[in-house]
Amino acid sequence: MALRAFLVAALPLVAIVPLIGQDRPSTRDSTPKVLAVPGLRHGPSIFPLTSYPETKPLVEGQMDFKHYHTSVEVEWWMHEWAKRYPELVDLYEVGESFGGRTLWQLTLTNKKTGKHTDKPAALFDAGRHSGEISSTESALYLAWYLLENYGKDPEITALLDQKAIYVRPLNNPDGSDLYRLTAQTNRSSVRPHDSDGDGLLDEDPGEDLDSDGYIRQMRQRVEMGKGDYIQDPKDPSGRAMKRVRTGTGDWKVWSEGIDNDGDGRYNEDGIGGLDLHRNYPSNWRPEPGSDVTGRGWTQLGAGEHPLSEPETRSLVLWLLRHPHVGVVNSMDTAVPMHLRGPSVCEETECIMPSDLVIYHHMDSAGLSFTGYPWAGDVYRTYATRRAINPFTGDSTRPSPLFGHGPDWGYADFGAVWYGDEIWHGGREKDYDGDGDIDEWEVLRWCDERFNGTCFKPWTPFDHPQLGKVEIGGFNPKFFSQNGPPEVLEEWARKQAMFNLYMAKSLPQLSIPSVKASRLTRAAADSATHELVVTVRNAGRLPTALDQAKKVKIVRPDRLVAEFAKGSKSRTVGRAPEFWMGGNETKTIRLRIKAGAETADRSLTVRLLSTRGGVVEYKVDLP
Numbered sequence: 001m002a003l004r005a006f007l008v009a010a011l012p013l014v015a016i017v018p019l020i021g022q023d024r025p026s027t028r029d030s031t032p033k034v035l036a037v038p039g040l041r042h043g044p045s046i047f048p049l050t051s052y053p054e055t056k057p058l059v060e061g062q063m064d065f066k067h068y069h070t071s072v073e074v075e076w077w078m079h080e081w082a083k084r085y086p087e088l089v090d091l092y093e094v095g096e097s098f099g100g101r102t103l104w105q106l107t108l109t110n111k112k113t114g115k116h117t118d119k120p121a122a123l124f125d126a127g128r129h130s131g132e133i134s135s136t137e138s139a140l141y142l143a144w145y146l147l148e149n150y151g152k153d154p155e156i157t158a159l160l161d162q163k164a165i166y167v168r169p170l171n172n173p174d175g176s177d178l179y180r181l182t183a184q185t186n187r188s189s190v191r192p193h194d195s196d197g198d199g200l201l202d203e204d205p206g207e208d209l210d211s212d213g214y215i216r217q218m219r220q221r222v223e224m225g226k227g228d229y230i231q232d233p234k235d236p237s238g239r240a241m242k243r244v245r246t247g248t249g250d251w252k253v254w255s256e257g258i259d260n261d262g263d264g265r266y267n268e269d270g271i272g273g274l275d276l277h278r279n280y281p282s283n284w285r286p287e288p289g290s291d292v293t294g295r296g297w298t299q300l301g302a303g304e305h306p307l308s309e310p311e312t313r314s315l316v317l318w319l320l321r322h323p324h325v326g327v328v329n330s331m332d333t334a335v336p337m338h339l340r341g342p343s344v345c346e347e348t349e350c351i352m353p354s355d356l357v358i359y360h361h362m363d364s365a366g367l368s369f370t371g372y373p374w375a376g377d378v379y380r381t382y383a384t385r386r387a388i389n390p391f392t393g394d395s396t397r398p399s400p401l402f403g404h405g406p407d408w409g410y411a412d413f414g415a416v417w418y419g420d421e422i423w424h425g426g427r428e429k430d431y432d433g434d435g436d437i438d439e440w441e442v443l444r445w446c447d448e449r450f451n452g453t454c455f456k457p458w459t460p461f462d463h464p465q466l467g468k469v470e471i472g473g474f475n476p477k478f479f480s481q482n483g484p485p486e487v488l489e490e491w492a493r494k495q496a497m498f499n500l501y502m503a504k505s506l507p508q509l510s511i512p513s514v515k516a517s518r519l520t521r522a523a524a525d526s527a528t529h530e531l532v533v534t535v536r537n538a539g540r541l542p543t544a545l546d547q548a549k550k551v552k553i554v555r556p557d558r559l560v561a562e563f564a565k566g567s568k569s570r571t572v573g574r575a576p577e578f579w580m581g582g583n584e585t586k587t588i589r590l591r592i593k594a595g596a597e598t599a600d601r602s603l604t605v606r607l608l609s610t611r612g613g614v615v616e617y618k619v620d621l622p
Contacts, residue, residue, distance in 0.1 A: 033048065033049060034046050034047060034048050034049060035047050035048075035049055035177060035178060035181050035182055037099075037174070037178060037190050037271055038098065038099045038100070038174070038190065039098075039190065039191060039192040039201075039202075040192060040201065041192040041201040041202035041203070041271075042200040042201050042202065042203040043201075043202045043203040043204060043205055043260060043269075043270075043271075044205065047178070047182040047183070047184060048182065048183075049181050049182060050181065050182055050183055050213045052180070052213065052477070052478075053067075054067060054068055054477070054478045054484075054485050055067060055068050055069070055070050055180055057069075057073065063077065063144055065137060065140075065141060065488055065489035065492055065493075066485050066486070066488065066489065067485050067488070068133050068136075068137060068180065068478075068482070068485065068488065069136065069137065069140060070176075070177075070180050070181070071101075071170060071173045071176050071177055071180070074127075074136065074140065074169055074170050075104060075170070077140065077144075078091050078104050078106055078169075079091060081106065081143065081147055082106075084147075085147055085150075087110065087111055087112065088108055088109065088110060088111070088147060088150060088160060089106060089107070089108060089147070090106070090107040090111075090116075091104060091105075091106055091107075092104070092105060092107075093105075094168065094314050094315075094318050095310055095311070095313070095314025095315075095318075096310055096314075097172065097173055097174050097310060097311055098174055098189055098190060098191045098309065098310055098311070099173075099174035099190060101173040101174055102173075103168070103170075103171060103173070103311065103314055104168070104170070105166060105167065105168045105318075106143055106166065106167045106168075107164060107165075107166055108143060108146055108147070108160060108164070108165040108166075108167065109160055109161075109163065109164040109165065110150075110160050110161045113161045113162070114613075114614070116164035117164075117322065117324060118324075118613050118614040119162060119163050119164045119324070119613045119614075120162075120163050120164070120324065120326060120506035120507050120508070120509075120539070120611055120612055120613050121163060121164040121165070121166060121322070121324050121325045121326065121327075121506070121611075122163070122164075122165055122166070122325065122326065122327035122328065122329075122499070122502060122503040122506060123165075123166040123167075123168070123319070123325050123327070123328045123329075124139050124142060124165070124166070124167050124168070124328070124329050124331070124499050125139070125168045125171055125315060125328065125329070125330040125331070126138065126139035126168070126169050126170070126171065126330070126331045127139070127168075127169055127170040127171050127172055127173075127176055128171045128172050128188070128276045128277060128311065128312075128330065128332065129172070129175070129187055129188050129275075129276070129277065129332050129333075130172055130174075130175025130176055130178060130179045130186045130187060130188055130189075130190075130272075131175075131179045131185050131186065131187060131333075131477065131481050131482075132331075132332045132333040132334065132422075132481065132482070133176065133179065133180065133333075133481075133482050134333045134334070134422040134423045134482045134483060134488070134491060134492065135331035135332055135333060135422055136169045136170055136176070137488055137491075137492040138331060138422060138491070138492040138493075138495040138496050138499075139167050139168070139169035139331065139496075140169050140492075141489070141492040141493055141496045142165075142167060142496040142499055142500065143165075143167045143169070145493075145496060145500070146159070146160060146165060146500075155504065159500075159503060159504060162508060163503060163506055164324075165503055166322075166325070168315070171276070171311050171315065172188065172189060172276060172311055174189070174190040175187075175188060175189060175190050175272065178190060178271060179477070183206070183208040183213055183214055183215050184205060184206065184215070184270065184271055185206065185215055185270075185476050185477065185481070186270055186271045186272050187272070187273070187275065187301075188272055188273070188274055188275045188276050188277075188301065189272050189273075189274040189275075189276055189309055189311065190271055190272045191272055191274050191309070192272070193269075193272055193273030193274050193301075194269065194273075195268065195269040195270070195273035195300070195301075196261075196263070196265070196268045196269040197288060197289055198261065198263065198269070200261060200269065201269075202269055202270060202271050202272065202273070203260055203261045203269055204257075204259070204260040204261050204263075204265070204266070204267055204268055204269040204270065205257070205260075205267060205269075205270035205271050206255055206256055206257040206266075206267040206270060207256065207257040207258055208256065209256055209257065209258075209461060209463070209471060210256075210459065210461060210471050212456070214256075214456075214475060214476055214477065215255060215256045215257060215267070215476060216256050216456060216471060216472060216473040216474070216475075216476060217253055217254065217255060217256060217471070217472065217473035218253070218254045218255070218256050218266075218461070218463065218466070218469045218470065218471050219241065219251055219252065219253045219254075219458065219469065219470050219472075220251065220252050220466055220467075220468070220469045220470070221250060221251055222250060222251065222252055223250065224249075224250040225247055225248065225249075225250075226247065226250070226252075227247075227248075227249035227250045227251045227252050228243060228244060228245075228246050228247075228248075228249050228251075228252060228253070229241045229242060229243055229244060229249045229250075229251040229252065229253050230242050230244055230249045230250060230251060231251065232438065232439060232440045234432070234438070234440045235439075235440035235443060235444075237443075239443055239455065239457065239458065239472075240438075240439045240440035240442075240443045241253055241439060242438065242439065242440075254266040254267075254466075255267040256471055258463075258464060258465060259465055273300075273301060274301050274302075274303050274309060275300070275301030275302070276309055276311050276312050277330070277332065277403075277404060277405050277419065278299050278300075278301045278302045278303070278401075278402060278403040278404065279301075279302060279303045279306065279307060279308060279309050279312040279403055280306065280307070280312060280316065280403050280404060280405050280407065280408040281306040281307060281316070281403075281408055281412065282403070282404075282407040282408035282411045282412050283343065283344050283400075283402050283403060283404070283407050283411075284299070284302060284305075284306040284402060284403040285297045285298050285299040285302060285402040285403065286298055286299070286302060287299070287300065287301070287302050287303070287304075288300055297400070297402065299401070299402040299403055302402065302403050303403075306403065315330075316408070319413060320413075323553055323554060323610055323611070324610055324611055324613065325415060325611075326415055326416065326506055326507070326541060326611040327415060327416045327417075327502045327503060327505070327506060327541070328409050328413075328415050328416070328417045328418070329417070329418045329419070329420055329499050329502070330405045330406075330409075330417070330418075330419050331419070331420050331421075331422060331495065332419060332420070332421050332422070333421055333422045333423045333481060333482060334421055334422065334423040334424055334480075334481050334482065335372075335374065335382070335385075335421035335424060336370070336372040336373070336374075336420075336421050336422055336423060336424040337372055337373070337374040337375060337376075337381075337382065337385070337420065337421045338362070338363055338366035338367065338370070338372060338374070338375035338376070338418060338420050338498070339375075339376075339377075339378060339382060339406070339418060339419045339420055339421055340359060340363075340376070340377055340378070340406045340410075340417065340418045340419065341377060341378060341404065341406040341407040341409070341410050341411070341417070342377055342378065342379055342407060342410075342411075343377070343378035343379055343400060343401040343402070343404040343406065343407045344379060344400040344401070344402065344407065345379055345400075346379065346380060346398070347359075347376075347377045347379070347380070350411070351410065351547070352545070352546035352547050352550070353546075354545075354546050355410075355545045355546050355547055358416060358541065358545070359416070362416060362418070362502065362505075363375035363376055365498065365501055365502075366418075366420070366498045366501075369494055369495075369497045369498040369501065370494040370495060370497075370498055371494070372424075373385075373424075378401050378404060378406070379398050379399070379400060379401075380398045382401075383396060383397065383398050383399040384396045384397065384398060386436055387435070387436070388436070404419065405417065405419050406418060406419045410545075410547055411547065411551070412551060412553070413548075413553055414544065414545050414547045414548025414549075414550075414551055414553040414554065415545070415548070416502065416541065416545070418502075420495060420498075422491055422492075422495050423481070423482050423483045423491055428442075428445045428449070429441060429444075429445050431444060442474070443455060443474075446474070446479070450479075450484055450486075453475075453484075454474055454475050454478075454479035454484060455472070455473065455474050455475070455479075456471075456472045456473060456474075456475070457472050458470035458471070458472035458473075459471055459472055504540075505539060505540035505541050506539050506541055506611075507537050507539040507541055507542065507543045507580065507582075507609070507611060507612040507613070508537065508538040508539040508612075509535065509536065509537055509538075509539075509543070509580065509607055509609060509612040509613060509615045510535070510536045510538065510615055511533060511534065511535055511536070511605060511607055511615055511616075511617035512534045512535075512536055512585075513533075513534045514531055514532070514533050514534070514605050514617050514619040515531070515532040516529055516530070516531050516532075516603070516619050516620070516621050516622060517529065517530050517532075517622065518621070518622050519591075523591070525591065526593050527591035527592060527593050528592065528593050528594045529591070529592050529593075529594060529621055529622075530589060530590070530591050530592075531561060531589070531590040531591075531592065531603075531605060531619070532587060532588075532589055533559055533587070533588045533589070533590055533605055533607075533617075534585065534586075534587055535557075535559070535580065535585070535586050535587075535588060535607055536584075536585045536586075537580035537581065537582060537583065537584050537585075537612065538583065539582060539583070539612075540582050540583065541582050542579065542580060542581045542582050542584075543557050543579055543580040543609045543610070543611050543612040544556075544579055544610070544611060548611075549579070554610035554611055555610050556577035556578060556579060557577065557578050557579055557580055557607065557608065557609040557610075557612060558575045558576065558577050558578070558607075558608050559575060559576060559588055559590050559605060559606070559607055559608075560575055560605075560606050560608065561590055561592045561603055561604070561605050561606075562603070562604050562606065563594070563602070563603055563604075564602065575590070576588050576589070576590065580609070580612060590605070594621060601620050601621040601622075602618060602619075602620055602621075603618070603619050603620070603621055604616055604617070604618050605617045605618075605619060
């Protein structure tokens with residue numbers, strides 16, 4: 001087909017927007033038949049809506065994790081929780097997407113026990129990558145679990161009494177709707193993007209040629225030595241394909257669709273292409289072709305500049321205004337892995353030794369909850385998790401990834417920050433024990449666990465450009481990239497329990513005791529009293545990582561003493577500054593001067609910590 005050599009201006013994104021005042025979300029809407037993607041692009045911008053049973057609730061208006069929630073349901077539940085639990089939930093706008101959609105965020109905490117900004121806090125962010133919808137389900141599960149169990153489970157009750165939990169389950173609603181409501185399987189933002197470097201924007205998206213609602217794969221037998229694939233000899237059914245070195249196979253495999261731009265490739269420049277997880281400021285590198293020397297590092301999907309994308313920018317700016325957040329997990333799919341920084345260097349070079357101990361502990365804790373096969377950094381663990389690169393046959397080695405969220409989260413924000421990958425496309429069993437999972441093993445597990453429903457048999461099709469091909473393969477939405485609905489709750493829960501563990505590990509400050517004594521001699525510094533204050537951090541995490549101290553994203557912990565409003569008192573000299581380690585107790589001496597006319601001898605000692613929150617203790621002066 002001839003390339004559409006003109007820019008197509010789409011209408012605003014057609015979305016089935018929830019009515020905030022309605023009694024329950026409706027998954028039925030007879031008005032829109034297509035979804036239009038905003039922006040100027042050289043390819044199509046309007047796509048027919050597809051109704052997937054995997055996105056339908058068991059009962060409308062009732063929470064279940066046996067289906068994937070559309071943006072309608074996600075936003076409806078967030079508003080519903082704000083109405084049902086006004087003492088625990090705040091819902092508010094934190095930004096606007098590229099397509100003009102509201103970005104919503106929840107605050108979960110007991111409002112009666114103090115302001116959320118005066119408590120240690122964690123943030124759980126999901127749905128940044130359009131098709132990685134398992135992450136949104138896990139974020140929803142965590143919020144639902146906390147609200148369902150508050151007042152019933154002592155640990156959950158204490159958590160929301162003492163901490164603040166922020167949940168942003170859908171940070172890319174534009175891409176989310178395109179993925180859940182059409183056959184497209186885009187990765188990230190819907191902003192038009194030249195992903196193949198030919199100067200054209202989004203000119204070659206996939207097409208659902210056989211009208212089954214999915215963009216799967218096409219395969220075609222060719223002469224031996226002219227292909228990149230073979231039929232895997234370990235699969236007697238002939239369905240599983242095995243990638244081999246270029247020019248050594250007798251099959252070619254493509255993504256389902258047509259070659260819109262005539263470059264011999266298929267679906268290489270679909271809708272969008274910017275990667276919101278490559279748009280963070282730390283170690284950001286420009287897009288390929290933007291390096292004027294041609295010799296520097298580049299990063300596909302990085303965006304025009306750091307934080308060029310409103311979805312990423314809103315998260316970073318919100319966090320910079322809320323420095324009390326000490327734990328973050330920005331979740332994706334589908335390795336699966338507890339994934340963190342560093343992304344450009346060895347962890348022993350780029351993470352402070354004491355902080356690395358914390359990360360190693362969290363790695364192990366995460367594995368105990370989820371059973372994922374990997375936990376660790378991007379640069380080495382992720383890059384070398386398989387000994388052999390399946391596309392080249394070469395041995396893998398450490399490899400950098402730029403503009404990654406966990407790098408900014410640790411290096412600049414000084415938080416324990418993960419970017420966990422949840423579902424693993426069914427790569428469940430290593431049947432031949434060789435330490436790797438091949439496609440035939442995925443297919444065998446699909447047959448055993450799901451009775452083969454996750455794989456469509458190869459079916460002949462007359463392709464307008466390639467001639468006779470076969471279309472089939474794994475379900476790209478509800479198996480390869482996200483789990484089938486019957487296993488959704490298991491995976492969402494496991495990841496949520498690790499996030500809950502990290503939230504429970506936040507600092508927990510207290511002042512067990514304050515002993516006040518009058519100074520009997522006139523002090524050179526004019527102090528009249530001394531306070532011996534015992535401070536305690538019962539949390540697993542310190543009030544500041546060493547990296548947070550280094551970049552000064554947090555201030556040191558400190559004590560201040562205050563009389564009732566209007567009474568005169570002041571701390572003599574500079575208030576002591578200190579840091580609280582995990583499970584640590586300290587004794588701090590504070591000298592104060594109380595005016596002789598002060599009638600009320602009741603004093604409030606306040607412990608102020610950026611990430612440990614605010615704690616008060618009342619004491620009477622002698």
